[in-house]
Amino acid sequence: MMLRKVIRLISKSHKLDPGRLLHVNIRASQSIAVGLDAQIPGEKSRAISRTQESDPAKHEEQHLSQHYNIPLEEVKTIFPHGFPPRFGMQVKTFNEACLMVREPALELLHYLKNTNFANPAIRYVLYGEKGTGKTLTLCHAVHFCAKQDWLILHVPDAHSWMKNCPDLLQSTYNKERYDQPVKASTWLKNFKTSNEQFLNQIKIQQKYIWNKRDSIEEGRPLGEVVEQGLTRVRNASDAVGIVMKELKRQSSSGSFRLLVAVDGVNALWGKTTLKKEDKSLVAAEELTLVHNMKKMLSNDWHGGAIVMSLSQTGSLFKPRVAYLPQDLLGKEGFDDLDPFVPIQVYNYTPKEFESCIQYYLENRWLQHEKAHTEEGKKELLFLSNSNPWQLERLCAYL
Amino acid sequence: MGLGRVLEPAKMAAPMASSARCLWRLGAGVRRTLQPLPGLTQVRWSRYDINYKEPQLNKDYYLKPLEKLTEEEKFERDLRTTQIFKAPPPSKTSSLFEDPVISKFINMMMKGGNKVLARSLMTETLELLKRKQFQKYHEATAEQRESIECNPYTIFHQALQNCQPVLGLVSILKGGRFYQVPAPLTEKRRSFLAMKWMILECREKKPRRMLMPEKLSHELLEAFHNQGPVVKKKHELHKMAEANRAFAHYRWW
Numbered sequence: 001m002m003l004r005k006v007i008r009l010i011s012k013s014h015k016l017d018p019g020r021l022l023h024v025n026i027r028a029s030q031s032i033a034v035g036l037d038a039q040i041p042g043e044k045s046r047a048i049s050r051t052q053e054s055d056p057a058k059h060e061e062q063h064l065s066q067h068y069n070i071p072l073e074e075v076k077t078i079f080p081h082g083f084p085p086r087f088g089m090q091v092k093t094f095n096e097a098c099l100m101v102r103e104p105a106l107e108l109l110h111y112l113k114n115t116n117f118a119n120p121a122i123r124y125v126l127y128g129e130k131g132t133g134k135t136l137t138l139c140h141a142v143h144f145c146a147k148q149d150w151l152i153l154h155v156p157d158a159h160s161w162m163k164n165c166p167d168l169l170q171s172t173y174n175k176e177r178y179d180q181p182v183k184a185s186t187w188l189k190n191f192k193t194s195n196e197q198f199l200n201q202i203k204i205q206q207k208y209i210w211n212k213r214d215s216i217e218e219g220r221p222l223g224e225v226v227e228q229g230l231t232r233v234r235n236a237s238d239a240v241g242i243v244m245k246e247l248k249r250q251s252s253s254g255s256f257r258l259l260v261a262v263d264g265v266n267a268l269w270g271k272t273t274l275k276k277e278d279k280s281l282v283a284a285e286e287l288t289l290v291h292n293m294k295k296m297l298s299n300d301w302h303g304g305a306i307v308m309s310l311s312q313t314g315s316l317f318k319p320r321v322a323y324l325p326q327d328l329l330g331k332e333g334f335d336d337l338d339p340f341v342p343i344q345v346y347n348y349t350p351k352e353f354e355s356c357i358q359y360y361l362e363n364r365w366l367q368h369e370k371a372h373t374e375e376g377k378k379e380l381l382f383l384s385n386s387n388p389w390q391l392e393r394l395c396a397y398l
Numbered sequence: 399m400g401l402g403r404v405l406e407p408a409k410m411a412a413p414m415a416s417s418a419r420c421l422w423r424l425g426a427g428v429r430r431t432l433q434p435l436p437g438l439t440q441v442r443w444s445r446y447d448i449n450y451k452e453p454q455l456n457k458d459y460y461l462k463p464l465e466k467l468t469e470e471e472k473f474e475r476d477l478r479t480t481q482i483f484k485a486p487p488p489s490k491t492s493s494l495f496e497d498p499v500i501s502k503f504i505n506m507m508m509k510g511g512n513k514v515l516a517r518s519l520m521t522e523t524l525e526l527l528k529r530k531q532f533q534k535y536h537e538a539t540a541e542q543r544e545s546i547e548c549n550p551y552t553i554f555h556q557a558l559q560n561c562q563p564v565l566g567l568v569s570i571l572k573g574g575r576f577y578q579v580p581a582p583l584t585e586k587r588r589s590f591l592a593m594k595w596m597i598l599e600c601r602e603k604k605p606r607r608m609l610m611p612e613k614l615s616h617e618l619l620e621a622f623h624n625q626g627p628v629v630k631k632k633h634e635l636h637k638m639a640e641a642n643r644a645f646a647h648y649r650w651w
């Protein structure tokens with residue numbers, strides 16, 4: 001197989017164009033390294049689809065378009081809710097979670113590394129057309145912050161709070177608002193799994209009364225609030241609110257750094273499909289979870305960062321072609337989030353496309369004989385238009 | 399394709415008048431070809447004349463450089479510049495990943511012209527097959543790994559091959575009674591029967607909440623290993639043909 005790669009490379013080395021790097025074995029490439037270096041000065045002549053560097057903090061430009069492996073134990077702690085459904089299926093099939101290092105992710109990590117924790121939290125918004133990789137870029141950033149021991153407040157999909165909720169309760173704290181006990185308790189469970197070590201260190205600074213019999217005193221660890229939310233599902237939404245309020249207040253003290261990561265943030269300013277008893281639609285603002293989340297997303301606290309990604313995929317009543325922040329967030333959302341740092345995520349570059357195909361070939365995912373040929377790759381490039389989502393769907397049945 | 403399917407021996411004088419009118423409406427080219435064949439009625443017809451040739455969708459045919467062509471191929475190329483061609487149907491593409499067996503299967507699964515749904519069911523089935531086989535691959539030991547087939551296309555083709563019957567039964571009227579006579583089947587009929595049985599099995603015998611791709615992938619895997627209800631049906635047909643072996647002489651073709 002290596003011999004075939006060498007022969008293919010030698011026959012194609014004269015057809016190389018500058019933007020395109022071939023993925024070969026190290027041993028094979030050394031023989032033609034001289035020829036390639038003469039054509040592409042300053043660029044690395046060999047590019048492989050995988051890299052051994054599994055710490056996101058050390059990802060540099062040399063790792064661009066390469067896949068790095070996240071160990072499965074870390075996946076269970078950092079991403080307890082799992083990945084987006086199709087990526088989750090891929091992780092299960094290949095028995096490994098590999099993310100590609102891409103430009104928007106590197107840019108975001110660069111900003112996060114240079115955050116000044118004395119300044120108010122900066123908001124970063126990832127936007128782009130459907131299926132370009134916004135959610136996975138967010139996961140890359142979350143992995144980086146988890147490795148750096150930040151406290152992670154990750155909402156995997158804000159759109160799921162806006163629909164499919166059969167158990168809508170009127171909130172006891174505020175009569176105008178509505179609770180979602182099941183969704184709040186799932187979120188609390190995931191929060192507990194991902195931030196075990198912080199729950200005992202952080203102490204609450206105010207007394208909270210749940211009902212006539214239960215209350216939590218000042219100075220108790222945050223873990224108890226989470227436990228109360230998990231055991232008493234009726235109070236779960238209020239527990240979420242308390243957790244967010246305490247974290248916001250105490251992140252400024254400097255004992256921990258807070259990352260707020262929300263996927264599908266445009267849901268918070270969109271419409272819901274939930275109905276009250278009199279069959280009228282619930283507005284997004286009337287949900288406790290959404291109300292508390294919006295307070296978290298304002299930049300009046302310091303000691304961390306807020307990373308968000310827009311998503312049309314799960315959104316309600318938004319046209320499919322809408323991808324810009326102005327279109328998806330609406331006037332109200334844009335004004336609330338303004339000022340923010342926008343980071344656009346694009347389709348695959350030719351190098352990234354090649355790397356993705358190599359990754360699939362290495363894992364034996366592309367089983368069709370014609371998919372291994374150059375003609376097959378050209379056809380895949382054409383059919384998918386270098387869109388990662390489309391490419392993944394095409395390669396699934398080939 | 400040939401005219402054998404399209405024409406039939408004329409039955410009676412009365413339908414002759416209407417068939418003559420049909421013949422006239424079909425066009426000058428058809429009339430020209432049918433005039434030498436008296437007594438034949440066109441049954442299934444197409445808007446295309448006899449002069450329309452089938453289109454060539456294979457890219458390799460056109461990518462061959464001029465020097466490598468033989469004399470006949472050069473002549474054929476020149477002839478193609480002046481011939482008229484039929485339009486290819488939308489489902490036939492010059493894509494590398496196209497498979498005529500899979501296209502036929504998708505057409506048979508289609509209901510009410512919903513090709514989009516039928517195609518998506520097929521692609522989901524292929525994906526599910528791949529995922530199931532990968533799961534088995536990861537759980538197997540090193541020796542067993544070589545025997546596990548991960549290519550969904552080979553599994554699909556092999557499964558349909560295993561379901562194809564060798565002989566079929568034909569009803570023949572003799573002495574006032576219909577006898578089930580074993581007869582050889584054409585390649586087309588065999589593959590049609592295999593696909594038909596597979597689809598019927600998956601539609602009728604699945605639990606209410608199970609989706610088609612899941613059931614179809616399960617049946618294809620079983621047929622690949624020569625087990626399962628579709629292969630059993632094929633064996634039963636063979637047994638019936640064996641039992642009716644005595645009537646084989648009733649067949650005259």
